[in-house]
Amino acid sequence: MSFIRRRNLISFGTNDSNVDLLDKDAVKYILEKCPSILASIYRRTKQKSKAIQALQYKISGSNKVIYNHEILYNYIYFGDYDGALERAESLSFRDEPIERLLLQIFIHKKTQSEKVCCGSDTYDEISTRVFQYLSTYFTIDILDYFIKALKDFCNNNTECKTKSCGNTKIALFKSQCSKDYLEKLSTESLKYIYHELDIIEALRLIVHRNPKSSERYFREFIERCFPTNEEVKSILGRFYVPSLFELLKERNSLTEDIMKVKEYYTKSCKEVKLESRYCKKAKMIEKNTYLSTCKTFNKKR
Known part of the structure; x- marks a missing residue:
């Protein structure tokens, strides 16, 4: 299967898009307001050059990066990988989306033209390019692939x-x-790295960055990271986590501030439960009132 899924890279127009149905004024208006829509229509009618010309209309200023990206994706949509490479080489800037796209094109062309196997020169070339990308950027898709x-x-x-x-x-x-x-x-990337590669430091960052993470992460954090009391307190100071609270309790290291956090948490839980019971009771009263009204109405009839 091709690593580059061309039709997933672009925002398309409708199936029956036809620029011939638009007059010159309409085309000019769309071009000035949103060239991407016009380019999308041209893609539907298989007019690659006109699609690129439409995107180049606003390629300067603050829109430079956005439309340059879309022009590259436009080449990919039409399967013109060499054109995408030439376009990328002519750009005065490089960012993560462009580097990722160039890496995808490189891998795609290599795997389509050669049977890559471990120990081959192509195997080493692909590995080197991937490591170069991952050393600066990171995306789950690249590492997963x-x-x-x-x-x-x-x-x-x-x-x-x-x-x-x-x-x-x-x-x-x-x-x-x-x-x-x-x-x-990102936190999602850390979760992927932790689950796929079993890197414990990623787990530590997950729980520190998001104290509202699943309780499972905190249990594994205790078992695998052996956190210090200060580390645990820094998390509990922001959010109550039952497993971490019990850990400090076992170590006789609970502080007054952390006890207050638990009190606030327990109090808020009770208020939520009370509200839930009230809502159920209110619905029952409303239902009984409705039934009694119906009975009274039927008796009068």
Whole structure:
């Protein structure tokens, strides 16, 4: 399967879009207000050059990055990977979406034209490019693809007996996952790295960054990270977590401030339950009132 799914990269127009049905004034108005809509219509009618021309209309100023991205995706939609590469080379800037797109094109062309297997030069080229990208940026899609691809590369090599050559590549990536590197990632990325690669530092950052995380993360945090009292208190000072509270209780390290946090939490829980009971009772009263009214009405009839 192609790594680049062209039709998932673009925002399209409707199936029956036809620019010929629009007069010149309408085309000019759309071009000035939102070139992307006009480009979408041109894509539907398979007019690549006109779609690119429409996007170039507002390629300067604050819209420069947005429309340059869409022009690259436009090349991808039409399967013109060489055109996308030439366009990217001519740009005066590089950012994460462009670097990711160039990496995807590189992998796509290599895997389409060659049978990649572990130990081959192409295998090393792809690995090097992926590591270069991951050393600066990170996306779940790239790492997820790479982990799965490494297994396929081993399966493509009939002489490979262990089928675990990719493990050394994954271990190399894990070695670069320092605290400084992980701190730059989103919480969702940290969760992926923790579950897929079992990096404990990612778990520590998850619970510190989001004290409202699932209780399961905190139990694993206690079992695997061996947090200090100060570390636990820093989390409990922001949000009450039952497992962390019990840990401090076992260590005889509870403070007055943390006890207050629990009191506030317990009080708020009671208020929520009381409100819930009140709502149920109110609905019952409303129902009984309705029934009694119906009975009275029927008697009068």
